[in-house]
Amino acid sequence: MKIAVLPGDGIGTEIVAEAVKVLNALDLKLEMDTALVGGCAYEAHGHPLPEATLKLAKEADAVLFGAVGDWKYDKLERQFRPEQAILGLRKNLGLFANFRPAICYEQLVGASSLKPELIAGLDILIIRELTGDIYFGQPRGRRIATDGHFPGAEEAFDTMRYSRPEIERIAHVAFQAAQKRNKRVTSVDKNNVLETSQLWKDVMVEVGQQYPDVELDHMLVDNAAMQLVKAPKKFDVLVTGNMFGDILSDEASMLTGSIGMLPSASLNSSNQGLYEPSHGSAPDIAGKGIANPLATILSAAMMLRFSLNQEAAAQRIEAAVKKVLEQGFRTADIYSEGTTKVSTKEMGDAVLKAL
Amino acid sequence: MKIAVLPGDGIGTEIVAEAVKVLNALDLKLEMDTALVGGCAYEAHGHPLPEATLKLAKEADAVLFGAVGDWKYDKLERQFRPEQAILGLRKNLGLFANFRPAICYEQLVGASSLKPELIAGLDILIIRELTGDIYFGQPRGRRIATDGHFPGAEEAFDTMRYSRPEIERIAHVAFQAAQKRNKRVTSVDKNNVLETSQLWKDVMVEVGQQYPDVELDHMLVDNAAMQLVKAPKKFDVLVTGNMFGDILSDEASMLTGSIGMLPSASLNSSNQGLYEPSHGSAPDIAGKGIANPLATILSAAMMLRFSLNQEAAAQRIEAAVKKVLEQGFRTADIYSEGTTKVSTKEMGDAVLKAL
Ligand SMILES: CC(C)[C@H](C(=O)O)[C@@H](O)C(=O)O
Ligand SMILES: CC(C)[C@H](C(=O)O)[C@@H](O)C(=O)O
Numbered sequence: 001m002k003i004a005v006l007p008g009d010g011i012g013t014e015i016v017a018e019a020v021k022v023l024n025a026l027d028l029k030l031e032m033d034t035a036l037v038g039g040c041a042y043e044a045h046g047h048p049l050p051e052a053t054l055k056l057a058k059e060a061d062a063v064l065f066g067a068v069g070d071w072k073y074d075k076l077e078r079q080f081r082p083e084q085a086i087l088g089l090r091k092n093l094g095l096f097a098n099f100r101p102a103i104c105y106e107q108l109v110g111a112s113s114l115k116p117e118l119i120a121g122l123d124i125l126i127i128r129e130l131t132g133d134i135y136f137g138q139p140r141g142r143r144i145a146t147d148g149h150f151p152g153a154e155e156a157f158d159t160m161r162y163s164r165p166e167i168e169r170i171a172h173v174a175f176q177a178a179q180k181r182n183k184r185v186t187s188v189d190k191n192n193v194l195e196t197s198q199l200w201k202d203v204m205v206e207v208g209q210q211y212p213d214v215e216l217d218h219m220l221v222d223n224a225a226m227q228l229v230k231a232p233k234k235f236d237v238l239v240t241g242n243m244f245g246d247i248l249s250d251e252a253s254m255l256t257g258s259i260g261m262l263p264s265a266s267l268n269s270s271n272q273g274l275y276e277p278s279h280g281s282a283p284d285i286a287g288k289g290i291a292n293p294l295a296t297i298l299s300a301a302m303m304l305r306f307s308l309n310q311e312a313a314a315q316r317i318e319a320a321v322k323k324v325l326e327q328g329f330r331t332a333d334i335y336s337e338g339t340t341k342v343s344t345k346e347m348g349d350a351v352l353k354a355l
Numbered sequence: 356m357k358i359a360v361l362p363g364d365g366i367g368t369e370i371v372a373e374a375v376k377v378l379n380a381l382d383l384k385l386e387m388d389t390a391l392v393g394g395c396a397y398e399a400h401g402h403p404l405p406e407a408t409l410k411l412a413k414e415a416d417a418v419l420f421g422a423v424g425d426w427k428y429d430k431l432e433r434q435f436r437p438e439q440a441i442l443g444l445r446k447n448l449g450l451f452a453n454f455r456p457a458i459c460y461e462q463l464v465g466a467s468s469l470k471p472e473l474i475a476g477l478d479i480l481i482i483r484e485l486t487g488d489i490y491f492g493q494p495r496g497r498r499i500a501t502d503g504h505f506p507g508a509e510e511a512f513d514t515m516r517y518s519r520p521e522i523e524r525i526a527h528v529a530f531q532a533a534q535k536r537n538k539r540v541t542s543v544d545k546n547n548v549l550e551t552s553q554l555w556k557d558v559m560v561e562v563g564q565q566y567p568d569v570e571l572d573h574m575l576v577d578n579a580a581m582q583l584v585k586a587p588k589k590f591d592v593l594v595t596g597n598m599f600g601d602i603l604s605d606e607a608s609m610l611t612g613s614i615g616m617l618p619s620a621s622l623n624s625s626n627q628g629l630y631e632p633s634h635g636s637a638p639d640i641a642g643k644g645i646a647n648p649l650a651t652i653l654s655a656a657m658m659l660r661f662s663l664n665q666e667a668a669a670q671r672i673e674a675a676v677k678k679v680l681e682q683g684f685r686t687a688d689i690y691s692e693g694t695t696k697v698s699t700k701e702m703g704d705a706v707l708k709a710l
Contacts, residue, residue, distance in 0.1 A: 078553065081547060094504075113470060132503075134489075134515060134548075135548055145516075148487070148516070148518060149518065150518045150519075153518040155518035156516065156555075157492070157514055158515040159514060160513040161500075161503070162511060163500045163503060163509065165508050166503075166508075192438045193490055194495075195496055195497065199510070199511035222601045223605070225603070226606060226608075229468050229610055243545075246576070247599075250577040254580075254585055
């Protein structure tokens with residue numbers, strides 16, 4: 001089982017180190033190779049996703065990813081910015097299915113912006129299509145407008161698009177995920193305005209007929225942004241396109257109050273996957289040894305489950321994380337009075353011990 | 356001063372009636388004409404925005420709008436659905452600047468999903484561009500894909516676009532609004548992915564140089580969706596495009612917990628405007644006389660201020676609304692123990708009395 005380890009920038013190296021430590025303790029035959037990605041790769045090799053890194057990722061069964069980005073790269077041309085590495089990996093590996101659980105851990109209810117009764121027990125799975133939509137649609141660029149409000153003026157444009165089979169495959173992923181959960185899928189679109197959304201909705205309805213045991217409903221994206229705030233627990237599986245999924249999954253994870261706990265998985269059709277925490281590279285706290293490694297450790301568990309077929313090992317990690325929370329260990333981001341504040345490394349050690 | 360009154364569907368007629376009552380009590384020379392819009396217009400005339408309604412709106416100084424839509428129209432072809440009326444009005448009247456305040460009233464802090472300390476005193480102004488972006492961009496439709504993941508498959512597509520002068524004019528609106536407030540503008544885009552957003556950001560920076568007294572910062576849309584949950588009070592004016600504005604303004608208004616209190620204004624370059632509550636047509640409670648008319652009454656106040664140049668009258672209405680809240684009157688949506696539950700009509704009467 002080959003794993004490409006790509007720590008990236010900011011807190012990436014610190015949190016990935018803890019996840020690797022945990023993986024090593026499991027006594028599985030894991031072959032792990034590390035490479036640069038993001039801003040550090042740009043500095044070393046002139047590109048955020050160097051050829052060698054991409055090759056390593058492609059040849060691996062799974063990629064364990066930290067985080068990329070730093071304000072200091074904001075001025076670079078877009079193609080050299082750290083985030084392009086993640087877009088390049090998604091595209092080149094065909095990682096079309098992004099799983100982002102938004103879970104509120106019992107012990108961390110107080111960390112949420114939301115009132116406890118609205119958030120306690122929250123367990124939503126957001127499934128975001130990840131290789132289509134306006135993220136990758138062509139044509140795109142700048143040109144002189146020939147119509148619209150200001151013909152003759154400079155304009156910029158992008159293309160939103162989804163094809164039927166692209167929607168079909170993510171629909172199947174969502175319905176099958178719902179079958180293992182509470183059997184409800186909410187498909188989010190903007191069909192009252194967008195052609196793309198109308199096809200999205202039509203295909204969701206069609207595919208849904210193959211899953212009579214799963215209840216399907218539809219919600220407009222603006223309403224979904226509201227309902228996540230109003231009554232997040234009403235959702236089970238929420239499936240949506242790349243752009244809306246970007247916004248709603250971040251909103252949902254922040255609602256839990258402990259985004260430092262939330263893993264994510266991005267899979268292709270052969271279950272090869274990229275696993276990363278839902279949070280970013282947090283350059284402001286990088287190098288201080290205080291970042292929360294649990295989202296990355298839980299991402300490693302997802303990796304064992306989805307790409308490496310090691311369900312038992314995945315569960316061992318998840319149980320260990322539960323245990324350290326019960327024991328009261330907290331990194332700074334989830335600390336509250338009466339608990340024990342620990343460093344990144346101490347948190348990794350605590351998980352190791354709990355394994 | 357000519358006002359086109361378009362109550363629309365659902366609770367629209369009930370809430371607009373109360374706003375008209377309040378306007379009539381002001382002793383201004385207001386000429387008000389009513390017309391059908393939305394689903395009821397479709398039923399009566401075969402179109403959600405009949406020619407006569409559009410003409411009335413165009414010739415008026417301002418439009419007072421209720422709400423449109425009902426689930427029973429969901430199956431209609433898109434061009435006949437009630438929402439098309441609102442898109443048609445925006446387009447035909449050139450209403451490019453949408454103002455959506457997200458305010459948390461002192462007395463209603465408890466109605467929010469958020470913890471009181473996060474939301475008390477909230478006062479954000481969201482400025483959404485309303486006639487451009489992917490809402491109106493051409494080309495759009497269905498076709499057979501010639502590239503992408505599945506060449507040969509059916510696909511749907513839409514075009515996101517913004518021209519430089521379109522961004523410039525909304526930027527000026529935002530900076531000028533900020534000058535009257537806390538002098539901070541947050542421009543929200545997705546420049547790490549979209550060409551359109553890169554131009555958006557570039558133009559915001561350029562226009563910002565003309566407003567050295569206003570502080571400008573930039574935020575990615577996914578991060579904005581998170582920061583609204585995490586620390587909403589950090590925002591002053593948030594300016595963004597049509598699509599992102601749709602999502603973020605709804606998220607922000609739901610954060611306040613009292614969307615039934617929030618007005619909105621949509622203006623063109625001659626200050627002709629459309630005024631409507633931020634909430635929808637709520638067909639589930641239509642006809643019951645329990646809807647909250649305050650958002651519509653406050654929209655009428657915005658109308659007096661922005662389109663009719665009647666600042667004093669606007670302030671009278673706003674003061675009256677504050678007073679009825681202090682007096683403890685509450686419609687069902689904002690009711691809590693210890694306050695007086697009133698009907699739509701009783702709330703309108705209370706405002707009249709407080710004037
Ligand atoms: C870094 C950026 C391109 C990316 C995205 O927009 O998809 C990130 O926000 C995410 O959600 O993984
Ligand atoms: C009804 C719909 C077309 C509209 C929009 O998306 O703009 C609505 O959601 C709004 O925000 O006013």
